[in-house]
Amino acid sequence: SQKIEQNSEALNxxxxxxxxxxxxYTNYSPAYLQWYRQDPGRGPVxxxxxxxxxxxxxxxxxxxxxxxxxxxxxxxxxxxxxADSATYLCALDTGNTGKLIFGQGTTLxxxx
Amino acid sequence: GAVVSQHPSWVICKSGTSVKIECRSLDFQxxxxxxYRQFPKQSLMLMATSNEGSKATYEQGVEKDKFLINxxxxxxxxxxxxxxxxxxxxxxxxxxxxxxxxxxxxxFGPGTRLTVT
Numbered sequence: 001s002q003k004i005e006q007n008s009e010a011l012n013x014x015x016x017x018x019x020x021x022x023x024x025y026t027n028y029s030p031a032y033l034q035w036y037r038q039d040p041g042r043g044p045v046x047x048x049x050x051x052x053x054x055x056x057x058x059x060x061x062x063x064x065x066x067x068x069x070x071x072x073x074x075x076x077x078x079x080x081x082x083a084d085s086a087t088y089l090c091a092l093d094t095g096n097t098g099k100l101i102f103g104q105g106t107t108l109x110x111x112x
Numbered sequence: 113g114a115v116v117s118q119h120p121s122w123v124i125c126k127s128g129t130s131v132k133i134e135c136r137s138l139d140f141q142x143x144x145x146x147x148y149r150q151f152p153k154q155s156l157m158l159m160a161t162s163n164e165g166s167k168a169t170y171e172q173g174v175e176k177d178k179f180l181i182n183x184x185x186x187x188x189x190x191x192x193x194x195x196x197x198x199x200x201x202x203x204x205x206x207x208x209x210x211x212x213x214x215x216x217x218x219x220f221g222p223g224t225r226l227t228v229t
Contacts, residue, residue, distance in 0.1 A: 043205045
């Protein structure tokens, strides 16, 4: 069956360190993968989209990699800050239709 | 940037009544909008795709007669939960994309918290 898994439910790191979140998927061949941030009681906020022909994408302190052979995406936040504390979701469009399948999310806690 | 709003942000209703949730794209037109549901400590689950000018398409297991979707214009989609029951209590979130290209980022509304008593 098709599955998207994010490596851990929770990740605690110290301020200033790099947070690395993992998203693995099976039985998909997505054309692109997206990462979102969700704060409690709020809708997800789009962060980055990476296409299947892109290995890496950056936006300010964020970096995403996409390995279609390993079927894995890594999401990095460098120089992390307490304000980065939130739940991060990866999402795939399985049929290039805009219909997204979400991972269960990783809740990041950055301690000062 | 692209902004999507939802109204109301929260609603409490009695079992057996109907509730309408609005989703609006404020600064762009959206041919397609999506409705998701999120239960506590779970991820978002796609319920249906709302298409302007045509019928919505529902995901497997979602009752189309219970969750009525109307995409009245290129900036408005509504979700009506009919004959609501306590198990329908959830966080309902809509999303829309500003482009026609299917390979695009989506912008999500802030969500509507529905509580059925």
